Amino acid sequence: MSHHFEHPRDLWRAKEPRAAYDVVIVGGGGHGLSTAYYLATNHGITNVAVLEKGWLAGGNIARNTTVIRSNYLWDESAAIYEHSLKLWEGLADELDYDLLFDQRGVLNLAHSLHDVREGTRRVNANRLNGVDAEWLDADAVKEFCPIVNTSEDLRYPVLGATLQRRGGIARHEHVAWGYARKATELGVDIVEGCEVTGIDVASGRVRGVQTSRGPIAANRIALVASGHSSVLAEMAGLRLPIQSHPLQALVSELLEQRLGCVVMSGAVHVYVSQAHKGELVLGAGIDSYNSYAQRGSFHIIERQMAAAVELFPLFSRAHVLRTWAGIVDVTPDASPIVGLTPVEGLYVNCGWGTGGFKATPGSGWVLAQTIANDAPDSLNEPFSLERFASGRLIDEHGAAGVAH
Amino acid sequence: MKRLAERGRVDRSRALSFTFDGRSFSGFEGDTLASALLAEGERVVARSVYHGRPRGVFSAGRDEPSAYVQLGEGPRSEPLQQATRVELVAGIVARGLAGVGSLSDEPDTDRYDKLHAHCDVLVIGGGPAGSAAAWAAGRAGARTILLEDEAELGGHLLGVPPSAPDTAARAWLDDKIRELASFAETSVATRTVATGLYDGGTVYALETRKRPGDPASAHRIARRLWQIQAREIVLATGALERPIVFSGNDLPGVMLANAGRAYLNRYGVLCGQQAVVFTTNDSAYAGALELVEAGCRVACIVDTRDDPQGELVARAQAAGVDVRVGSAVAIAHGGSSVEAVDVGRLDGESATAPDLERQECDLLLVSGGWDPQAQLARHVGARVLARPTGGGFSVDVPPRRTALAGACNCTFALSSALLEGIGAGERAAAARGFSAPPEPAPEVDEPLAEAPRPVFFVAPPDGDLSRCYVDLHRDTTAADIKRAVGAGLTSIEHVKRYTSAGTGADQGRTAGVNVAAVTAELLGAPLSEVGLQNARPPTVPVAFAALAGRNRGEMYDPVRVTPIHEWHVEHGAVFEDVGQWKRPWYYPRGDEALDAAVLRECAAVRASVGMIDASTLGKIELRGPDVVEFLNRMYTNAFDTLAVGSCRYGLMCTLDGMVFDDGVVMRVDDERFIATTTTGGAAAVMDWCEEWLQTEWPELEVYVTSVTEQWATVALAGPAARNVLARATGIPLDNGSFPFMAIRDGAVAGIPARVCRVSFSGELAFEINVEGLSGLSLWEALWEAGQPDGIVPYGTESMHALRAEKGYVIVGQETDGTVTPLDLGMGWIVSRKKPQHFVGKRSLGRTDTNRPDRKQLVGLRPTDPSARLPEGAQLVLDPDQPVPMRMVGHVTSSYESAVLGSTFALALLESGSDRNGEIVYAPLVDGAIAAEVTSPVFYDPENERRDG
Numbered sequence A: 001m002s003h004h005f006e007h008p009r010d011l012w013r014a015k016e017p018r019a020a021y022d023v024v025i026v027g028g029g030g031h032g033l034s035t036a037y038y039l040a041t042n043h044g045i046t047n048v049a050v051l052e053k054g055w056l057a058g059g060n061i062a063r064n065t066t067v068i069r070s071n072y073l074w075d076e077s078a079a080i081y082e083h084s085l086k087l088w089e090g091l092a093d094e095l096d097y098d099l100l101f102d103q104r105g106v107l108n109l110a111h112s113l114h115d116v117r118e119g120t121r122r123v124n125a126n127r128l129n130g131v132d133a134e135w136l137d138a139d140a141v142k143e144f145c146p147i148v149n150t151s152e153d154l155r156y157p158v159l160g161a162t163l164q165r166r167g168g169i170a171r172h173e174h175v176a177w178g179y180a181r182k183a184t185e186l187g188v189d190i191v192e193g194c195e196v197t198g199i200d201v202a203s204g205r206v207r208g209v210q211t212s213r214g215p216i217a218a219n220r221i222a223l224v225a226s227g228h229s230s231v232l233a234e235m236a237g238l239r240l241p242i243q244s245h246p247l248q249a250l251v252s253e254l255l256e257q258r259l260g261c262v263v264m265s266g267a268v269h270v271y272v273s274q275a276h277k278g279e280l281v282l283g284a285g286i287d288s289y290n291s292y293a294q295r296g297s298f299h300i301i302e303r304q305m306a307a308a309v310e311l312f313p314l315f316s317r318a319h320v321l322r323t324w325a326g327i328v329d330v331t332p333d334a335s336p337i338v339g340l341t342p343v344e345g346l347y348v349n350c351g352w353g354t355g356g357f358k359a360t361p362g363s364g365w366v367l368a369q370t371i372a373n374d375a376p377d378s379l380n381e382p383f384s385l386e387r388f389a390s391g392r393l394i395d396e397h398g399a400a401g402v403a404h
Numbered sequence B: 001m002k003r004l005a006e007r008g009r010v011d012r013s014r015a016l017s018f019t020f021d022g023r024s025f026s027g028f029e030g031d032t033l034a035s036a037l038l039a040e041g042e043r044v045v046a047r048s049v050y051h052g053r054p055r056g057v058f059s060a061g062r063d064e065p066s067a068y069v070q071l072g073e074g075p076r077s078e079p080l081q082q083a084t085r086v087e088l089v090a091g092i093v094a095r096g097l098a099g100v101g102s103l104s105d106e107p108d109t110d111r112y113d114k115l116h117a118h119c120d121v122l123v124i125g126g127g128p129a130g131s132a133a134a135w136a137a138g139r140a141g142a143r144t145i146l147l148e149d150e151a152e153l154g155g156h157l158l159g160v161p162p163s164a165p166d167t168a169a170r171a172w173l174d175d176k177i178r179e180l181a182s183f184a185e186t187s188v189a190t191r192t193v194a195t196g197l198y199d200g201g202t203v204y205a206l207e208t209r210k211r212p213g214d215p216a217s218a219h220r221i222a223r224r225l226w227q228i229q230a231r232e233i234v235l236a237t238g239a240l241e242r243p244i245v246f247s248g249n250d251l252p253g254v255m256l257a258n259a260g261r262a263y264l265n266r267y268g269v270l271c272g273q274q275a276v277v278f279t280t281n282d283s284a285y286a287g288a289l290e291l292v293e294a295g296c297r298v299a300c301i302v303d304t305r306d307d308p309q310g311e312l313v314a315r316a317q318a319a320g321v322d323v324r325v326g327s328a329v330a331i332a333h334g335g336s337s338v339e340a341v342d343v344g345r346l347d348g349e350s351a352t353a354p355d356l357e358r359q360e361c362d363l364l365l366v367s368g369g370w371d372p373q374a375q376l377a378r379h380v381g382a383r384v385l386a387r388p389t390g391g392g393f394s395v396d397v398p399p400r401r402t403a404l405a406g407a408c409n410c411t412f413a414l415s416s417a418l419l420e421g422i423g424a425g426e427r428a429a430a431a432r433g434f435s436a437p438p439e440p441a442p443e444v445d446e447p448l449a450e451a452p453r454p455v456f457f458v459a460p461p462d463g464d465l466s467r468c469y470v471d472l473h474r475d476t477t478a479a480d481i482k483r484a485v486g487a488g489l490t491s492i493e494h495v496k497r498y499t500s501a502g503t504g505a506d507q508g509r510t511a512g513v514n515v516a517a518v519t520a521e522l523l524g525a526p527l528s529e530v531g532l533q534n535a536r537p538p539t540v541p542v543a544f545a546a547l548a549g550r551n552r553g554e555m556y557d558p559v560r561v562t563p564i565h566e567w568h569v570e571h572g573a574v575f576e577d578v579g580q581w582k583r584p585w586y587y588p589r590g591d592e593a594l595d596a597a598v599l600r601e602c603a604a605v606r607a608s609v610g611m612i613d614a615s616t617l618g619k620i621e622l623r624g625p626d627v628v629e630f631l632n633r634m635y636t637n638a639f640d641t642l643a644v645g646s647c648r649y650g651l652m653c654t655l656d657g658m659v660f661d662d663g664v665v666m667r668v669d670d671e672r673f674i675a676t677t678t679t680g681g682a683a684a685v686m687d688w689c690e691e692w693l694q695t696e697w698p699e700l701e702v703y704v705t706s707v708t709e710q711w712a713t714v715a716l717a718g719p720a721a722r723n724v725l726a727r728a729t730g731i732p733l734d735n736g737s738f739p740f741m742a743i744r745d746g747a748v749a750g751i752p753a754r755v756c757r758v759s760f761s762g763e764l765a766f767e768i769n770v771e772g773l774s775g776l777s778l779w780e781a782l783w784e785a786g787q788p789d790g791i792v793p794y795g796t797e798s799m800h801a802l803r804a805e806k807g808y809v810i811v812g813q814e815t816d817g818t819v820t821p822l823d824l825g826m827g828w829i830v831s832r833k834k835p836q837h838f839v840g841k842r843s844l845g846r847t848d849t850n851r852p853d854r855k856q857l858v859g860l861r862p863t864d865p866s867a868r869l870p871e872g873a874q875l876v877l878d879p880d881q882p883v884p885m886r887m888v889g890h891v892t893s894s895y896e897s898a899v900l901g902s903t904f905a906l907a908l909l910e911s912g913s914d915r916n917g918e919i920v921y922a923p924l925v926d927g928a929i930a931a932e933v934t935s936p937v938f939y940d941p942e943n944e945r946r947d948g
């Protein structure tokens, strides 16, 4: 018999939208919901609506592979992701919801001298930033994760790995529902089936939104719509430096527990963990074309499975049960955009791309701060929209390995 | 024994023994594991995943939610196989599971293949409609592929006795199936199941070649994954019977009605002695009558309809079967198997009147109606609508170039399904320009079916929903759904996630509609509003290995080697992976370690001469009238001023002004250049060029061709390089005739060659390029010519150390996508004069790219000359500050130098160009290393050696 989880008896109730709110959050994903929650708890702002075009938390928050870590290279990234990880560490209690948050450790494998150099660099940077990080050689990798193939005969042998022991996984819908539940308790309205179709701007300031369920007035509006962020921003006349791509993931059938940590490999492009129920959860790379259709190309999964079986010969006979895709919002520097816009009262939180699940608490926390003060928190100040004009990019491509 | 002497398609002359849960059993050729177990009287074959309840065989096919087994042993052990889909072979070993499989530690010894196929018409599903469609398309001459999941064509007819009234139609179909095999352009793939439909007519299918669990199969290939490009698609994927949710509906002995019928007619197995049939429609009657005929007592047929009048109903009554109309089974009782049911009058849509009547039975056959199976259409976004009759959902508008035929299109009667199949096949062929004169269609005499009265869910009178299983596989009950709805959830996708209903290995085939129906019932909403869960590929579980195919082990990724590779191997080189290439890393002598070998190799180059295989550098040939313009736009420096017969080092930036790649560009003719790239960056540079040419500057006439493999390149470096080369060529090599950055064509060792005078080591050096196939001859000739000077081969590590002594950067090592040419002290290569707006130019003018305190390339000399800074070490100004420390840079390259007699490093350092002479620290786990900031050029800053 397998572990069975029971959700709380009360989550949230569907609401009709009211005519006006103090703050409207567009997008009922993880980040939108955490923003609403922190607006209510940290800032006492509760006259808030979260508008979701489909069913709540059905976007990327429901589709991701739930890798959580904070071992990013640059100071700015390490700070915001570490802030988020610290919030994760107390979140289940705070939300009174078992999030199945499990700090089982995240390995990031190195398969070339280049990977080793970049891995060492990141470990050093993490340590000096106060983020836990270790470098493991191939033998230590084997010890930490016995089912990884560390044979020298591998086409790209494992030369070592970075390890963040505080990294891990959580159950995605529990997180979203946990935030939704608490936010509604505090008075936030969650409106599902409510698509924003227009943004009203007058004399450089937002006034409200047009929706599939009628107009809603608000002087402060946050766009938190992941893959659809640029479509929404366009409604306010803004062009965001975002490309939307399909990103796929898959699960296996339920299997006896064999994999006790998260393993990622940028070089051969695999990341995998085994969920509490027993299914293997694997993520693939993005499709190279732009799309809003939530489906990807199958050859990407074929490649990824080849890599998975190389690294874990044991997985050969595991079965892919289900594949799916989400639309991720990719910025030129693989870092998010969180902050003010040229339109007064309009805020954006997007560009988390392939790796924003781990930021769910931190992202909402800083955005709530930004909305409440109409000024960014020091944590998200570097992640401004202006950086693409100034050139002060926070490029996490090079050294972050897989961007999840 | 439950096996009948007569019926079925099994071969009773071929008994097969097998092991289940450690006990021995026997079945026949043609059995499935499930039919063999049923024949042996095994009722409980598995346990349920969360509640640990006993579970039996529930279906006869892919829809099986309960009878899951671990199949086979050792290296071939396969988790979570449906017993209903395991073809019995001798020696099979299986074990019943509780929803959780296990993976074997022994390496999988099977092979997996891939196959790419193209066709005009792809027909998916080889039942009556699909077989007819393939026949119609095939006879018209269209290239046709028919996929069938099972081992034979025929679909549901395989479970129907030969005596059924539709003999004429079946004879017709048998005939056409035989004819199919004779069409030259038609192929039929059995045991091949379509797993996913993708945009543009791409279909993936999984073929089972080696029968799962077969310890003695002769097939070398276990599975084969087909990727099919189809111009037209006919989906004929049939329908599945829907169970009904009531209390105790998961007990062994409760089974889908058509499954009971299939076990009888296909396998000759009687699943019980005393049956109750619970149905909402006519379809279960035929099976009930066959059971009676086979000697099973059918205690009663419980029909939800108030007044069924169909022909089959009349026949059942005539056969003495007690038909209880307007009634439902409210509760099934039993321990490890069903023992009795409580039947009551239906009161509304989902409850019975409180007075129930007990009826004993050991078999309960259930039919809630039929659900069309068109998941494949939904993979590419087709929507479903609630059906006006029959319950459940059907596809609204099929995807482009896709037609639905037969039961998956709600066309259930055999005659209509055949006609629909023929029509769909003909139309698909016609769309590709193929047709044939019509043939008369088959005639069928079918009993007229009466409308069903769909009932999805019967609540027991006491209201206890905790044993009403909505999803047997995931152990989800109506009570769980009630809890979800009570928590405030209204969307079917939320209910699915709250309860995990429909997410199992069976793809929720028997659960999907009932989850929606129970949710609708509990919400008081119409089924059409609640909708159906998403359908996501694959339709059946696919082994990881089948997706990996042959891309395993050595064939995981191509290994690229140069024409000189064998020589390196013979001379003991240790290799490094650089992208797909194997490059000699160093050439140890005896048991020399890396560091010692590198010191020796570098010393030889500086003192005399060394040679390196540079063939892996990317080479791109660019031609055309606009090639100079193009190069000027792609590189930061100018190429219009480059004379034919010369070469120039060039740098490319990304749009944001960061260094992207570098290499030497040779001008071999007015409109013809060869650009070299880094080894790892070749493909990306090629892509980058094509992207700009194709999408941004289509007006430029430039042709770019990758010629990396076409050339082999050997570099000679060191003060004796000229002497060595002179022994092998007549090309004048003196400084006047062949200056630095010149290129000359001529023969080297009798091989036509292009020689460039370039240097990556800071020494006098020549790079000799010859046609790829002559690479080894060239290398060997130069090796011979170098002997008098004690030439040594050197690898990438020495190359890196040598260039680092000169402060030359390696893109990807000194750069990481955040470094501008100016950061590298290479402002000289960014042209301010050329008129073109090169890629990255605008970004180089941004405020941040011009900050004076950016990280800049510097040299570092550890204050302890024997201390080696690790590459990747972070730099701080104050090693004693608390964490988080303020980092000011990092070490990009670090070596021990033969000529310097000490260690040294390159680093990127904040305001680095202003810090000459300052001390910085690299705090490591075991203490900090101090180093002095220097110029990045450690050796021969005047370039006397290079230019000499």
Ligand SMILES: Cc1cc2nc3c(=O)[nH]c(=O)nc-3n(C[C@H](O)[C@H](O)[C@H](O)COP(=O)(O)OP(=O)(O)OC[C@H]3O[C@@H](n4cnc5c(N)ncnc54)[C@H](O)[C@@H]3O)c2cc1C
Pocket: A026, A027, A028, A029, A030, A031, A032, A051, A052, A053, A054, A056, A057, A058, A059, A060, A061, A062, A063, A064, A065, A066, A067, A068, A194, A195, A196, A197, A224, A225, A226, A227, A228, A232, A247, A248, A249, A283, A324, A325, A326, A327, A328, A352, A353, A354, A355, A356, A357, A358, A359, A404
């Ligand atoms: C396959 C996959 C794997 C991933 N793996 C990881 C991982 O391992 N670790 C990690 O950290 N991150 C991962 N991510 C990334 C992560 O899921 C996202 O960065 C993050 O979930 C995005 O924030 P969100 O939850 O708010 O987005 P979403 O959940 O997508 O929320 C945005 C919402 O906005 C709604 N919306 C859009 N337009 C409108 C409109 N006009 N009106 C109203 N509502 C609208 C959408 O319907 C959606 O619900 C992965 C993503 C994918 C797709």
